[in-house]
Amino acid sequence: MKTVITHSAEETFAVAEQLGRTLKPGAFVLLRGDLGAGKTVFVRGLAAGLGADPEAVTSPTFVLIQHYKGPIPLVHADLYRLESSAAVNDLGLEELGNGGVVAVEWAERMSRPPDDSITVKIEDAGGDTRRITIEKGVGRVFSEI
Numbered sequence: 001m002k003t004v005i006t007h008s009a010e011e012t013f014a015v016a017e018q019l020g021r022t023l024k025p026g027a028f029v030l031l032r033g034d035l036g037a038g039k040t041v042f043v044r045g046l047a048a049g050l051g052a053d054p055e056a057v058t059s060p061t062f063v064l065i066q067h068y069k070g071p072i073p074l075v076h077a078d079l080y081r082l083e084s085s086a087a088v089n090d091l092g093l094e095e096l097g098n099g100g101v102v103a104v105e106w107a108e109r110m111s112r113p114p115d116d117s118i119t120v121k122i123e124d125a126g127g128d129t130r131r132i133t134i135e136k137g138v139g140r141v142f143s144e145i
């Protein structure tokens with residue numbers, strides 16, 4: 001487990017970019033954190049680390065899943081608007097990773113994230129300060145639900 005404190009969106013982007021460079025196709029990144037924590041900023045950094053265009057990464061109002069091309073493709077899901085875990089299961093996220101990296105915002109809505117996922121928790125520590133915890137696995141962070 002690794003905890004990093006960042007003081008700007010750019011710093012969070014850089015932390016994510018570094019992580020993105022280490023990811024292999026099939027990796028799942030589960031993002032947790034309140035609205036405005038910086039999950040989408042983090043996904044932009046992941047995209048950059050994977051060699052995709054970070055500017056393409058947005059948080060649209062109704063689209064749940066977006067695909068970005070790159071040397072390692074990135075699938076970006078935002079489950080905020082999905083209330084039931086049945087609806088989340090219907091998305092078939094587990095199968096989306098074929099050949100690419102999957103990053104999921106509001107991943108706590110997934111009932112069964114892959115065991116070897118990487119969990120990223122972003123907490124607002126006041127102002128532009130964020131505490132980012134990155135850990136391998138889903139056990140501990142998901143244990144409360």
Ligand code: ADP
Nearest residue numbers: 006007008009012035036037038039040041128
């Ligand atoms: P989320 O996807 O978690 O709802 P976003 O990534 O869309 O959040 O937005 C995060 C907002 O917080 C952006 O406006 C960003 O500029 C701002 N911000 C301020 N400080 C930070 C930081 N240290 N890390 C990430 N974002 C930050």
Ligand code: MG
Nearest residue numbers: 039040059105
């Ligand atoms: Mg977002």
